[in-house]
Amino acid sequence: MKFFKKPEARALIALAFVLIIGFAFNADGAFFKWTTHRDMLRYISVFAILGCGMTLVIITAGIDLSVGSVVGLTAVLFSLFSIQYGWSAWLVIPVVLLAGMACGMVSGTLISKWGMQPFIATLAMMVFARGTAKWISGGKKVSTAVMQSDGSYKYVDVPAIYNFISAKILHNNIAIVTIIFLVCALVAYIVLSKLRWGRYMFAIGGNEEASRLSGVPVVATKLIAYGLCGLFAAVAGICQAAQEQQGDPESGMSYELTAIAIVVIGGTSLAGGRGGIGLTIIGALTIGYLEKILSINAVGEAYRLMLTGIIIAAAVLFQKTRKK
Amino acid sequence: MKTKVFLLIALSLVIFACEKKESEKAPVKKSGPLTIGMSQCNLGEPWRVQMNEDIKQAAAKQKELKVVFKDAQNDSLKQVAQIEEFINAGVDAIIVSPKEAAPLTPVVKAAFEKGIPIIVLDRRVNGDNYTCFIGADNKKIGKAAGEWIVQKLKGKGKVVELKGLMTSTPGQDRHSGFRSGIEGSDVEIIFDVDMKWLEPAARKEMESALARFKDINLVYAHNDPGAHGAYLAAKAAGREKDILFVGIDGLPQEGQMYVKQGILAASFEYPTGGKEAVDTAVEIFNGQIPEKEITLRSRVFTTKNIDRGGVLL
Numbered sequence: 001m002k003f004f005k006k007p008e009a010r011a012l013i014a015l016a017f018v019l020i021i022g023f024a025f026n027a028d029g030a031f032f033k034w035t036t037h038r039d040m041l042r043y044i045s046v047f048a049i050l051g052c053g054m055t056l057v058i059i060t061a062g063i064d065l066s067v068g069s070v071v072g073l074t075a076v077l078f079s080l081f082s083i084q085y086g087w088s089a090w091l092v093i094p095v096v097l098l099a100g101m102a103c104g105m106v107s108g109t110l111i112s113k114w115g116m117q118p119f120i121a122t123l124a125m126m127v128f129a130r131g132t133a134k135w136i137s138g139g140k141k142v143s144t145a146v147m148q149s150d151g152s153y154k155y156v157d158v159p160a161i162y163n164f165i166s167a168k169i170l171h172n173n174i175a176i177v178t179i180i181f182l183v184c185a186l187v188a189y190i191v192l193s194k195l196r197w198g199r200y201m202f203a204i205g206g207n208e209e210a211s212r213l214s215g216v217p218v219v220a221t222k223l224i225a226y227g228l229c230g231l232f233a234a235v236a237g238i239c240q241a242a243q244e245q246q247g248d249p250e251s252g253m254s255y256e257l258t259a260i261a262i263v264v265i266g267g268t269s270l271a272g273g274r275g276g277i278g279l280t281i282i283g284a285l286t287i288g289y290l291e292k293i294l295s296i297n298a299v300g301e302a303y304r305l306m307l308t309g310i311i312i313a314a315a316v317l318f319q320k321t322r323k324k
Numbered sequence: 325m326k327t328k329v330f331l332l333i334a335l336s337l338v339i340f341a342c343e344k345k346e347s348e349k350a351p352v353k354k355s356g357p358l359t360i361g362m363s364q365c366n367l368g369e370p371w372r373v374q375m376n377e378d379i380k381q382a383a384a385k386q387k388e389l390k391v392v393f394k395d396a397q398n399d400s401l402k403q404v405a406q407i408e409e410f411i412n413a414g415v416d417a418i419i420v421s422p423k424e425a426a427p428l429t430p431v432v433k434a435a436f437e438k439g440i441p442i443i444v445l446d447r448r449v450n451g452d453n454y455t456c457f458i459g460a461d462n463k464k465i466g467k468a469a470g471e472w473i474v475q476k477l478k479g480k481g482k483v484v485e486l487k488g489l490m491t492s493t494p495g496q497d498r499h500s501g502f503r504s505g506i507e508g509s510d511v512e513i514i515f516d517v518d519m520k521w522l523e524p525a526a527r528k529e530m531e532s533a534l535a536r537f538k539d540i541n542l543v544y545a546h547n548d549p550g551a552h553g554a555y556l557a558a559k560a561a562g563r564e565k566d567i568l569f570v571g572i573d574g575l576p577q578e579g580q581m582y583v584k585q586g587i588l589a590a591s592f593e594y595p596t597g598g599k600e601a602v603d604t605a606v607e608i609f610n611g612q613i614p615e616k617e618i619t620l621r622s623r624v625f626t627t628k629n630i631d632r633g634g635v636l637l
Contacts, residue, residue: 027532027535027536028536030532030535030536033535035534035535035561036531036532036535039528039531039532039535039557039560042531042560043524043527043528043531134367138373139367139368139370139373140370140373140374140577141370141577141578143577143578143581144581144585145576145577145578145581147577153576153577153580153581155581155584155585166556166560168560172562240524243524243527243556244523244524244553244556245552245556248523250368251524291528292532295517295528295529295531295532296532296535296536298515298516298517298532300490300517300518301489301490301491301518301520
């Protein structure tokens with residue numbers, strides 16, 4: 001029975017429960033096709049990438065509400081630089097990643113240096129980044145239609161990097177964005193489990209005051225956590241833009257909520273100090289399968305929202321019972 | 325910065341123009357520098373950004389016309405406050421694209437009763453206390469799309485319908501209009517879901533449709549981004565050549581571009597009416613009484629007619 005006390009086991013049970021629903025409502029066998037699973041993995045990858053960064057932040061007992069807006073901002077920047085300015089991908093990607101990281105570092109500074117509540121600081125960043133995305137793009141999607149000075153449009157080709165990121169490999173069996181997610185998960189795993197910064201994150205989440213007194217560099221650790229969260233958001237933004245073939249200033253709207261749901265369903269505690277990337281991967285699969293099952297059965301929007309709410313609540317409650 | 329420069333230029337134009345005006349004595353009811361207040365319910369949708377753009381361009385063609393833009397950020401009460409500000413500022417006319425009817429009706433009425441011409445654009449208010457309503461008919465556009473699809477498929481085929489938010493009137497009308505357009509034909513809707521106007525959602529739903537059905541002839545999406553998302557899903561599955569994609573809105577940088585690129589078979593324009601609103605305001609300034617209701621005609625862009633700028637429906 002000890003097995004069931006582990007958060008991994010509980011998260012897997014929740015996932016298995018969702019899969020059983022999928023077996024029962026398989027939409028004329030569509031659920032049993034590999035392509036359905038492949039497409040689910042593609043769709044959930046952007047959210048799961050956000051979930052990786054969110055896991056780090058949540059483990060320090062923080063939260064980052066700005067990741068959705070940073071997706072929008074970085075998607076716009078990525079498209080602007082690569083499509084409209086025609087910069088090379090080798091230049092665009094680092095610049096955009098740095099921009100995302102900068103957003104996270106600003107939130108991190110507000111929180112760690114100036115003692116702002118994570119909720120408030122990242123809420124401010126969420127509004128600010130969205131505004132910046134709209135300002136840079138002029139409120140329009142940055143697409144392959146480039147506006148000329150006389151108001152007409154010139155249509156250009158989408159840069160090769162877009163097709164590369166939105167492609168599938170291994171005989172069309174897995175999307176590149178899914179691979180990117182796995183790389184992000186690996187990076188987050190290394191940070192959390194192999195580097196001392198990861199131990200510091202757990203320590204701060206467990207008891208910030210105690211860790212400060214025992215010499216943990218709280219400010220630097222938090223900056224790293226939020227900076228990485230912003231960096232992962234930029235990765236997600238690039239994936240989003242590549243898949244949409246344009247930079248939409250509205251993209252990533254409310255993605256932060258899905259990212260938080262993924263982390264929490266996995267079993268990482270919002271109180272901080274407990275959790276892990278493995279849990280987040282399971283959480284991502286749970287949310288991904290849930291959405292996919294509702295989608296292939298063409299369930300109406302109202303029922304989808306209701307069912308998703310119930311299942312999130314049930315999964316988290318199930319996680320909670322282990323404490324007793 | 326851009327807006328500041330624009331305002332500065334507009335202002336100097338107005339001052340310059342009004343000096344000239346003294347000698348002209350044209351038979352206008354209202355003369356001198358004129359100001360239109362434009363209250364946009366939100367600028368989150370590219371279509372509304374385009375509407376403001378159209379208004380800006382139409383106003384730039386008039387000599388002494390300044391337009392003040394306000395964005396209510398999808399908040400009805402903020403929009404009410406902004407129209408009140410226009411009334412208090414004593415603008416010469418107001419254009420309003422309301423977020424919703426009920427909360428905006430009293431303030432529109434107040435402006436109307438104060439004698440300020442008020443032009444309601446796209447969405448309606450209740451009653452008839454306004455100067456002029458300009459809008460397109462989503463039901464008609466949906467029906468035209470339905471009829472075009474029946475013709476294109478020669479009366480028979482399997483269609484996926486990707487709906488906009490079904491709690492919004494455009495979504496409902498584009499749905500019911502479409503259904504009445506295909507009525508009596510053998511066009512069959514095999515999969516219909518709500519993609520909430522969002523491209524990534526449309527792509528996800530289309531992937532599900534592709535997983536379930538081997539045979540899909542056409543996708544009808546309630547907006548062009550939806551149709552584009554569906555195309556991307558089909559392309560990823562290597563099935564984009566077997567399926568036709570039809571969308572609505574026909575913005576130059578979206579639907580029209582997709583048609584030009586051969587991604588969409590057709591895009592049905594949902595005109596913004598921005599130009600018509602400014603023209604109507606100018607008419608009023610010239611002492612004419614506009615029609616109470618102007619229904620905009622929309623165009624259809626297809627791969628055949630896109631280079632000629634589409635065909636009026």
